[in-house]
């Protein structure tokens with residue numbers, strides 16, 4: 605797979621070739637996604653819910669995300685890799701935001717970082733960009749603001765915030781989450797940069813999903829915008845039950861799972877290990 609760059613993504617937009625974006629949190633999944641030709645991988649703070657069992661993304665920290673992002677880069681050296689700035693890694697002050705954004709670039713080999721919010725993070729985005737770190741915006745349903753938004757609800761009025769992020773701040777891409785298709789269409793048509801949707805309808809420049817949602821590996825809840833492409837969770841449970849049944853009934857291990865020993869060696873071993881009296 606050829607290295608996916610920001611330039612290549614803009615070319616895809618211009619050529620009206622839809623861009624694909626998934627999350628990944630570990631080395632094997634990153635390998636599968638690169639093999640499948642996915643353009644963008646985000647090591648999202650959704651890891652808190654999909655992998656660590658938290659109720660929200662808020663407990664996720666830089667120190668938790670860094671090793672996962674490193675593993676994903678090892679598994680997928682050619683995708684456009686985005687590091688996800690977790691809650692309170694950029695809200696306190698611009699200096700901290702720049703330092704944390706820089707960690708994703710220097711320690712993980714990311715191509716960009718993503719942070720949530722509109723007007724309120726403009727100055728922070730500018731500071732990160734001045735430090736030469738490309739920034740992806742995230743508008744609409746922004747899970748880190750769940751307390752302010754009053755739950756995981758669809759959002760609506762983000763065209764103005766998008767214009768600000770693009771024109772005032774200079775982000776290289778925007779992720780639009782849970783907004784009506786009309787909003788996605790208006791923003792994607794007017795923007796020169798890729799506008800990717802996760803629940804933003806079909807008229808945006810590409811589609812993003814959380815990999816655990818689309819593979820059927822996250823069972824707590826399924827947002828309206830998710831299409832399930834597999835039921836891996838169910839398959840895992842079936843496989844585990846089969847293993848338990850096999851072990852219980854003596855069906856595993858079978859001769860083909862056992863190492864062979866030459867007869868002569870076996871005799872020697874029997875001779876050496878005399879019956880204990």
Ligand code: KIV
Nearest residue numbers: 627648649650802814
């Ligand atoms: O953390 C995450 O996985 C996200 C999704 C909305 C893609 O930000």
